[in-house]
Amino acid sequence: MRESVLVSGSAGVGRRVHCQCVAARPSREEKLERPVARHEQPPSPEHDAPEPVAPQGPARIVGRLSRLPTFQALHYREFRLLWLGQFGVAMGMWMDQVARGWLMYQLTDSALQLGLVRVIQAVPFLLLSPLAGAFADRYDRKAQLIIAQSIDAVLYGLVAVLVLTGRIEPWHLYATALGTASLQVFQQPARQALVYEAVDRRHLTNAIGLDSMVFNVSRTTGPAVAGILITLFDPGGSYIAQAVLYVLATIWTIQLRPSVRSGATAAGKDGSHLSVVRGTIEGWQYILHHETVRVAILVAMVAALLAMPFSTLLPVFARDILGAGATGQGLLLTGMGIGALVSAVLIASIGDRLPRGTLMFGAAFIYGMALTAFAASGSFALSIALMVVAGLGNVGCHALVRTVVQSYAPSEMQGRMMAMFQQNQVVLTVGSLIAGALASVVGAPWTVGVMGSICAVAAVAIFLAVPHARRIR
Numbered sequence: 001m002r003e004s005v006l007v008s009g010s011a012g013v014g015r016r017v018h019c020q021c022v023a024a025r026p027s028r029e030e031k032l033e034r035p036v037a038r039h040e041q042p043p044s045p046e047h048d049a050p051e052p053v054a055p056q057g058p059a060r061i062v063g064r065l066s067r068l069p070t071f072q073a074l075h076y077r078e079f080r081l082l083w084l085g086q087f088g089v090a091m092g093m094w095m096d097q098v099a100r101g102w103l104m105y106q107l108t109d110s111a112l113q114l115g116l117v118r119v120i121q122a123v124p125f126l127l128l129s130p131l132a133g134a135f136a137d138r139y140d141r142k143a144q145l146i147i148a149q150s151i152d153a154v155l156y157g158l159v160a161v162l163v164l165t166g167r168i169e170p171w172h173l174y175a176t177a178l179g180t181a182s183l184q185v186f187q188q189p190a191r192q193a194l195v196y197e198a199v200d201r202r203h204l205t206n207a208i209g210l211d212s213m214v215f216n217v218s219r220t221t222g223p224a225v226a227g228i229l230i231t232l233f234d235p236g237g238s239y240i241a242q243a244v245l246y247v248l249a250t251i252w253t254i255q256l257r258p259s260v261r262s263g264a265t266a267a268g269k270d271g272s273h274l275s276v277v278r279g280t281i282e283g284w285q286y287i288l289h290h291e292t293v294r295v296a297i298l299v300a301m302v303a304a305l306l307a308m309p310f311s312t313l314l315p316v317f318a319r320d321i322l323g324a325g326a327t328g329q330g331l332l333l334t335g336m337g338i339g340a341l342v343s344a345v346l347i348a349s350i351g352d353r354l355p356r357g358t359l360m361f362g363a364a365f366i367y368g369m370a371l372t373a374f375a376a377s378g379s380f381a382l383s384i385a386l387m388v389v390a391g392l393g394n395v396g397c398h399a400l401v402r403t404v405v406q407s408y409a410p411s412e413m414q415g416r417m418m419a420m421f422q423q424n425q426v427v428l429t430v431g432s433l434i435a436g437a438l439a440s441v442v443g444a445p446w447t448v449g450v451m452g453s454i455c456a457v458a459a460v461a462i463f464l465a466v467p468h469a470r471r472i473r
Contacts, residue, residue, distance in 0.1 A: 070349045073207035078198035081252045082191065087214045088249035089149065089187065092156065092242040094222025095229075096180070099238040100173055102230055103163065107170050120174055121181040125425040132186045133419025134279035137412055141190040145253045148183040148190075153246035155179050156239050163236035188422050193414035194256070196406050205356070205403045209348025212399040216344055220337040283416030286409070291468050292357075296404040297420060298462065299364055303397050304424035306455035307367045307390075309431035310374075316444040322380045335384040339391025347399050356407075357471065360400040361463040367393030368456030375449035 073079050101114055136144065155176045162168040192211075199207045229237040287294050318329035343363075370389040377383045402421060409417040431451075438447040 070206075070345060071210065073199050073203045073210055073348075076199050076203070078256055079195065079207055081255050082194055082198055083210060083214060085145070085149075085249040085252045086191065086211055087218060088245040088252070089152075089191075090215045090218035091222045091225070092152070092245040092249075093184070094218050095226035095238055095242050095245075096156070098223045098226040099230060099235045099242070100177060103168065103235040104170060104173050106235075107168070107173075113170065117173065117177050119429075121177050122425060122429040124178070124182040124185045125423060126429075128182060128185045129189075129419045129423045129426070130280040130283065130416075131419075133189045133283055133416035134277075135186060136189040136193050136415025136419065137283075138275065138279055141194050141415070142253065142256050144186055144190040145194075146250055148187045149246050149250040149253060152180055152183050153243045153250065156243040156246060160236045160239035160243060163234065163239060185419075185422070189415040189418040192402070192406070192418040192421075196414050197411065201407070204407060206348050208399055208403045208406070209344050209346075212395055213341060213344035213348060216337060216340040216395060220334065220341075279416065283413065283420060286413055286416070287420060290408065291466075292408045293405050293417065295357075295462065295466055295468065296360065296401045296408075299360055299397065299459065300401040300421060300424050301427050302455060302458045302462070303364050303367060303394070304427040305431040305434075306451045306458065307364070307371055308394070308424075308428050309435040309451070310371050310448045312432045312435055313439055313444040313448060316439065317374075317383070317448075321378070321445065322383055324380050328380060331384060332387050335387035336391035336394070339388035339393075340395040341391075342388075343392045343395040344399065347396065347403075356400050356404055358463075360397060360404060361459050363393045363396030363400060364459035365393075365456045367397055368452045368454070368459065371452030372449050372456065375445045375447075375452065 074083065100117060104110075104113055104117055159168065159172065159176055162172055195207050195211060196204065225241070226238045229241055233240075287297060314332060315329055318324050318332060322328055324331070367390055370386050370393055374383055374386040374390065377386060402418075405417050405421055406414060435447050435451060438450075
């Protein structure tokens with residue numbers, strides 16, 4: 001069979017050569033277990049990643065970063081726009097965590113209502129995530145992002161107006177919290193599936209590392225920016241900034257080219273409710289029958305249930321155990337943020353050269369052991385160092401699981417797989433409830449120590465019990 005092969009030259013310009021080759025038919029097992037390569041898809045614009053394009057306009061500064069090996073995925077124009085949009089959305093989301101909590105406490109002076117806001121924000125992830133994945137695989141992903149981000153901008157702008165006019169009430173915060181959380185459920189699967197389509201597969205790990213990097217930078221800077229704006233202009237100032245960030249994210253999303261796969265398939269254009277439900281069921285069936293994806297999702301859920309909930313008890317450690325107060329809690333979170341950022345940079349830089357399956361389990365093990373040591377630490381300096389290690393393990397596990405899932409899942413399943421992946425937020429909520437209940441009985445150190453140890457042991461047990469896990473690349 002005569003095929004055309006694209007060979008890239010030193011100047012970055014591709015030349016096409018022809019060769020005689022015989023295509024071997026892969027076995028069913030090979031089709032299921034190996035990563036989905038772009039060249040295995042039909043050669044249509046729906047499946048081929050766009051060629052790198054020189055940056056134009058506002059993306060020019062970001063484009064300069066692509067000259068560095070760590071930022072090579074930024075060569076792709078579509079990914080640059082998605083990356084900028086991710087920064088705007090993540091900043092707005094983390095700013096909202098501070099502004100909404102501050103405003104609710106200011107209005108009610110009730111710690112209970114602070115917790116209720118968080119519970120309300122978790123409900124859409126529990127109920128809507130599977131449907132959101134089916135929507136991302138059946139309908140236009142770009143349109144979903146534009147609609148969701150635009151409504152988010154309106155909701156944040158509405159809260160800003162209510163605050164600035166003195167008409168804000170607690171029920172406004174509950175209603176908009178439910179609305180923004182529901183929109184976020186539909187945004188993330190669509191955005192992450194677009195990342196898969198925007199870059200060549202050999203740059204997918206780099207792209208996911210960069211996504212994680214900008215998310216963690218936002219997690220560190222967003223609350224600080226919100227705090228400054230609240231101090232200077234009250235919460236209304238923060239909400240104005242959040243609305244502007246979402247408007248910018250929407251503008252960048254609009255600039256995405258139609259060549260990035262829409263997500264709609266001929267079979268799904270009828271848009272029937274039955275089709276969406278059937279697509280959701282197909283997503284669960286795919287996970288159950290695909291060992292690599294199933295194992296990766298399991299690792300993410302173990303970490304979400306046993307390790308990530310420790311953050312709900314961090315104020316107890318900062319104030320009562322380490323005697324560091326609110327400032328100390330901030331430093332502990334900063335230490336974890338530094339570790340997370342370092343982990344994201346390492347994954348973006350060398351993640352493709354290493355066995356991702358082994359690293360995925362290793363990161364979960366390190367995360368659990370770091371928390372076990374943190375629970376036993378009485379030194380503030382040592383605790384900060386352990387938070388750096390915990391941050392390394394947390395993001396290492398999270399980003400590598402996502403990379404494995406997206407590498408092995410076919411294009412038409414990307415939205416549903418990312419929706420299943422984001423359900424770790426529901427598992428995290430359950431884990432937080434368990435951690436709070438245990439801490440009230442045996443104390444925070446024992447709770448974090450036991451849960452961290454179980455996480456580490458579970459990671460090792462799964463790795464040893466499932467031989468296939470050691471072969472995941």
